[in-house]
Amino acid sequence: MKLSSEMDLCRNEFGYHPVNTYLNITCALCYVYTFHSTDSTNYPLTYHPDGYLTNYDALPDGNKTLRQLYLPLASDRNAPVYSVGFPSWEVDRDAEVWKQCCQAAADCCSQQQRAGNDSDCPPTWDGWQCWRGAKAGEILQGHCPRHIQPFARSTCTGVAEKVCTQNGTWYAKHAGPEDPSFSKEWTNYTECLNLSPLESRFQVQMVTYCISIAFLVPALLIFWRCQHLQVQRNLIHVNFFVSLLLYAITLTVFHGLVTQQLLSDPDLLLLEHHDVWQCRVVYGLTKYFRLCNYCWMLCEGLFLLRHLKHVFMREQRFYVYILYGWGLPFLPVSIYAGVRWSENGCWIEPVEVLEWLFKGPALLSLSLNFLFLWYIICLLVKKLQTRYVSEIGKVRKSFRAILVLMPLFGLHFVITAYRPADSCHTQWYFYLNNALDGLQGFFVSVTFCYCNGEVIAVFKRSLRLWRLRRGNMPRSDSAAIRSLSTVTRISPLNSVRHSSTKSTKSPHARVCRYDSLMGTRQSSVEKKELLRKSNSSPLSIETGM
Template identity: 30%
Template sequence: MLISGFVHMNCTTEGWSDVFPPYDDACGFADDDEEETETTYFSNFKQVYTAGYATSLVSLISAVFVFTVFRKFRCTRNYIHINLFFSFILRASAVFIKDVVLFSDENLDHCFMSTPACKSAVAFFQFSILANYFWLLVEGMYLQTLLALTFVFQKKYFWWYILIGWGLPTIIISTWILTRNFYDNRGCWDDTDVAFIWWIIKAPITASLLVNFIIFINVIRILVQKLRSPGVGGNDTSHFNRRLAKSTLLLIPLFGMHYMVFAFLPENTGAEARIFIELGLGSFQGFVVALLYCFLNGEVQAELKKRFWKWQTQSYLSLSKRRRTPFTESSTVTQISVLDKSSPKDQQSSETRALTANNVSTV
């Protein structure tokens, strides 16, 4: 569609004035310097979130390995952690896949691409985000249940958690794919132009964040009550404040509270700050969660130290066995031959000493 308009130049005593409005504004051309600066910024920022997601991916896979290999850690709490870790792994993988499919060729304009591959990549990316938010919600629900209802048998709720964490995102993304396919099958489905289609994904995410925020406040309230009890040292104000601050900081990445900053704002509000929080900080969230809830866990550290010590001992014994020399073996044979040649009286005394030694060791 063509839009007509006018540009003006004034004839003055000093000659013709500059064109108003400028050609860049009137015709929609971007300034090359500004465009180059913006491209450099996003290119550098892409390196940051790529490093963040790669770090998260490695740490999360390692955490899943620890929780699944060691039998000691097989419980409902860690099963929920494993599913949360898997949702972060999916999110990091989806970002890498989307970048490869949409941005691998700089000559292609992804805004005008419309291939099954790019649509699938975007759909998988949206599913991973939904799953990640809903597993953050499950973690919040589980923690509140654990604190509020001490004697509840948590295992019977586990399949409900699975249904919320994986089932609801599957239903939502299926609805979004069908709606997008029939009503707005343009491009790679990575735009948010049609509001009601975008809100199929946006509304559940916003609702999960709102519920998680309420749970977060309630969990902090329960923690305050528990920390103020005399048995936990509630009379010491400085100790109480330190423990409360530590607990709150630990809960922020687990509940995804940093996403609340832009949860209820329009998509075009604070674009650069939104990208920094959701991609910059969000890319390292998986690493922080794996660190806090696996590698800094006292039980995990104790078990890893025990396994490492056992492996180190076995390696040392195996190495010592391999390092036995022919001289050692020959000296052993010599000792046996000497005993054979000794007198019966000497043999009897040596047997007596051996029996005495055995009795002492038994005592």
């Protein structure tokens, strides 16, 4: 931006300066206020009164000696200041933030020259943003700038305030001589650093994940305890549930150990501290289990697609699903850890390029599952057309299938696929996104366990046998249990099949064993046939269609 001439003056918190000096001073202070004040370890340069950035060497007597001066050339990425004053893994993001602040200071200089000075408190640049002139006793308010402290900045901010006192000067706070980077004139940015919206988001996320944990644990116990339910379809569910449970637990631990500390003290973001390895391990586990979630979502989609398209297809060996669901995520996590191993502190601050190690597989999984869901719905509608089902019935069944399969395939993220600009008016989006993400375990456990017809049949059978052992069951119900045990299976097209066998098994047998569930000890041929039918209809019972 072209400014008038070198003899024109522009004002910042230290007073009036020639334009070139003003640009150097304000750009240097942008670095100090935005980066050095929040993390002096990774951003070591400090402000020099002549408008430079500098670093010092510590002497044995406790004093400091000047090492070198650096021009604050924010627009030149090849300038030495970038190689010395910024961590290499965040230089791209930091350069944009720094340039925004320096450009805002230059724009403020132009505004001052156009506006003139006919007010009590003159127009000024306070280190972060520009303020117009004000009358004595006037309180100005302004929006919080986007470049203000990127590590601690709240996403839903209030306003900044600057006070013109009754004597016609900007309100000032005086700092000691040992802190040259602290401005005399003071602007109230307290509301800009308000982190309460972030805290509310984390609270919503933690509550929803705790709900999922509370529902996933009993569901896993049910599938583990009842041998009749241990078919390949349900084993895939179990592994998916386990990945959701472990991710919820590790994320809860991570928020408890790290996130709460960062909300109370944002300076810990990149600093090296005594819990750095603990933080790295927990953070790495959250990345691993999150990727396992997406891998098992894809396993669910592949299994359902194969068995709907080819009902009598031979089952794929289960170790293939295990290798994909639990083994594949090790590769991107290992690469991520290896690349960032030499960094200081924890790996909380994301590196955009490396984040694609996780975003890529996640997007691939969701995209394939979306295609699978589309194909399944088309197949369902096609088969419904061969039956005497009304159009409203077809739509209802298709919509029901979509609702059931969306959380299983991870497609609930489609609801929040478009992310609006982060502001006070879009907080509903982040609450909704966190709630849907945290409640995925709740939805899948309710749909595919607690509302599963097989599970319900097992519990009914268990309740009847328990009442029979206590001797308080009506005689008719007791005779019915001994005479016939019926398992009802609902197919994807809502057809009902019954598998009935004579029951002579003692009521004192374990109910969740396969033999006791079916009443008699079937022959091996009958057992194989039953298991084949159980696996041949992956949508049966679970979808309720």
